[in-house]
Amino acid sequence: MEKLTNRSRVVSDKKMTFLEKIYLPAIVKGMIITLKHFFSKKATINYPEQKREFSKVYRGQHVLKRDDLGRERCTACGLCAVACPAEAITMIAAERKPGEENLYREEKYAAVYEINMLRCIYCGDCEDACPKEAIFLTDRIVASQYHREPFVYGKDILVEPLDPEKRIDVSARQTESVRNFKLNKRFAHNK
Amino acid sequence: MDWTILIYKTIFLFIILLVTLLVAMYSTYGERKVAAFMQDRRGPNRAGPFGLLQPLADGVKMFMKEEIIPLSANRALFILGPSIAMTTALLTGVVIPWGGIITIGGREFSLQIADLNIGILYVFAMVSIGVYGIMIGGWASNNKYALYGAIRAASQMISYELAMGMSIVALVITTGSLSLHEIVAQQHGMNWNIFYQPLGFLIFLTCAFAETNRAPFDLPECETELVGGYHTEYSSMKLGFYLFAEYINMFISSAVIATLYFGGYNMPFIDQLGLSQNAVTLLGTMFFFMKILGMIFLFMWIRWTLPRFRYDQLMNLGWKGLIPLAIFNILATGIFYYFTELS
Ligand code: SF4
Ligand code: SF4
Numbered sequence: 001m002e003k004l005t006n007r008s009r010v011v012s013d014k015k016m017t018f019l020e021k022i023y024l025p026a027i028v029k030g031m032i033i034t035l036k037h038f039f040s041k042k043a044t045i046n047y048p049e050q051k052r053e054f055s056k057v058y059r060g061q062h063v064l065k066r067d068d069l070g071r072e073r074c075t076a077c078g079l080c081a082v083a084c085p086a087e088a089i090t091m092i093a094a095e096r097k098p099g100e101e102n103l104y105r106e107e108k109y110a111a112v113y114e115i116n117m118l119r120c121i122y123c124g125d126c127e128d129a130c131p132k133e134a135i136f137l138t139d140r141i142v143a144s145q146y147h148r149e150p151f152v153y154g155k156d157i158l159v160e161p162l163d164p165e166k167r168i169d170v171s172a173r174q175t176e177s178v179r180n181f182k183l184n185k186r187f188a189h190n191k
Numbered sequence: 192m193d194w195t196i197l198i199y200k201t202i203f204l205f206i207i208l209l210v211t212l213l214v215a216m217y218s219t220y221g222e223r224k225v226a227a228f229m230q231d232r233r234g235p236n237r238a239g240p241f242g243l244l245q246p247l248a249d250g251v252k253m254f255m256k257e258e259i260i261p262l263s264a265n266r267a268l269f270i271l272g273p274s275i276a277m278t279t280a281l282l283t284g285v286v287i288p289w290g291g292i293i294t295i296g297g298r299e300f301s302l303q304i305a306d307l308n309i310g311i312l313y314v315f316a317m318v319s320i321g322v323y324g325i326m327i328g329g330w331a332s333n334n335k336y337a338l339y340g341a342i343r344a345a346s347q348m349i350s351y352e353l354a355m356g357m358s359i360v361a362l363v364i365t366t367g368s369l370s371l372h373e374i375v376a377q378q379h380g381m382n383w384n385i386f387y388q389p390l391g392f393l394i395f396l397t398c399a400f401a402e403t404n405r406a407p408f409d410l411p412e413c414e415t416e417l418v419g420g421y422h423t424e425y426s427s428m429k430l431g432f433y434l435f436a437e438y439i440n441m442f443i444s445s446a447v448i449a450t451l452y453f454g455g456y457n458m459p460f461i462d463q464l465g466l467s468q469n470a471v472t473l474l475g476t477m478f479f480f481m482k483i484l485g486m487i488f489l490f491m492w493i494r495w496t497l498p499r500f501r502y503d504q505l506m507n508l509g510w511k512g513l514i515p516l517a518i519f520n521i522l523a524t525g526i527f528y529y530f531t532e533l534s
Binding site for chain 1: 225228229230231232233236393492493495496497
């Protein structure tokens with residue numbers, strides 16, 4: 001049979017030689033190994049002061065985007081919720097009233113939009129499914145909490161701030177090829 | 192008895208007690224750091240600079256924990272156990288010569304609390320009583336895991352004390368004295384006993400690991416099999432006493448090993464420096480503590496390198512390995528000295 005790794009050893013219970021029996025050479029060998037690790041570079045980083053570099057397309061906490069005029073892009077179509085394998089997304093749709101055109105881009109909008117961050121597996125399917133380019137995953141980490149309730153993020157956390165300075169940058173994930181893919185009529189979501 | 196001596200001894204006693212506690216406290220910190228470094232981690236570094244306040248935080252935590260005495264436990268013995276463990280651990284420091292002679296105002300003071308002429312035997316006596324702390328605690332808990340731990344501790348200590356005692360016999364043949372002060376004095380300069388008794392040293396070291404219940408011989412508290420071993424039922428500061436006693440024991444055995452085999456407070460080439468008596472003594476004490484810290488590091492290094500022995504391996508090593516070796520060592524030393532003395 002072919003070996004799966006090159007680390008496999010044939011086990012045998014042959015009698016130990018004298019050197020093996022007095023343990024000392026093996027002990028010294030082990031001690032040298034641990035001493036090497038004593039001085040080697042540490043795998044741990046000092047977390048809050050020092051952060052690991054994320055990939056540019058890291059999939060962390062979601063953001064609900066606004067368009068350039070500051071209107072919410074989401075139209076509460078529910079495609080993200082359908083696409084979500086973890087069933088983490090729930091929403092309640094509402095109709096846009098006259099006079100609210102500066103708030104919502106489409107005639108229908110999400111009055112409530114919640115993602116349960118404990119259920120979410122950060123797969124990014126919601127982002128792929130969205131026809132309005134409203135939802136994106138970002139490289140932000142979901143903060144830890146003592147209880148379960150605060151992990152259900154509502155629109156207050158998810159929707160990005162109005163202030164153009166404080167908008168969340170998703171250019172790494174919202175590339176031209178992503179846009180083309182979404183607009184392509186070959187795919188089911190655009191038919 | 193003259194009053195100055197009495198006052199001096201009392202003060203010195205307190206200093207030694209404090210130093211012992213301090214070293215034991217920071218051994219816990221050192222242990223965690225060494226463990227972390229050997230596993231490519233960083234260890235405690237949040238409490239104070241470099242995590243130096245961690246032992247204090249641990250102590251406070253221990254005190255704040257709820258104190259539980261199981262209903263079925265024997266109350267008196269349950270409390271007696273950790274007390275014995277702690278007391279005997281602290282008592283041993285009395286006979287260790289921490290340094291040479293210091294002169295204050297024309298009077299000479301020795302940096303040793305009691306120069307017993309049977310110092311080594313005293314150390315052994317204390318170590319043997321120490322096992323009662325573990326045994327009584329484990330037995331009084333009325334818990335099968337604790338009892339197992341206690342039985343293991345007792346049999347392990349008895350087995351390894353034999354070999355330990357015999358390795359000392361060989362040492363006593365070479366030095367011709369049982370007084371620790373005398374033994375250190377004989378190892379002046381680089382004349383350390385380890386060069387005369389390498390085999391004896393190895394046996395003694397192995398037994399010291401077993402006597403202090405340190406890995407790879409930590410079967411009495413083997414958490415994978417026995418939950419917590421003899422201190423399964425203990426909580427709060429009583430548990431703290433047991434754990435702390437282990438670190439004190441480690442410190443004291445390091446001191447004993449440094450005294451017996453590494454020349455105690457002797458420094459090589461100290462005579463050539465031409466320093467005053469007091470400076471030599473202080474330097475010697477510092478050097479002694481460096482040796483002790485080195486030994487403590489060795490204890491930790493071994494702990495984080497070797498896996499735990501199986502119980503039959505432990506007994507095999509003790510009875511079939513170390514004791515014959517120790518007897519052989521006595522014989523070889525005896526024959527050697529018989530013939531060299533004759534010629
Ligand atoms: S990232 Fe995946 S699991 Fe999370 S909400 Fe989006 S679709 Fe659901
Ligand atoms: S798929 Fe997009 S537009 Fe539709 S509900 Fe989800 S986020 Fe809103």
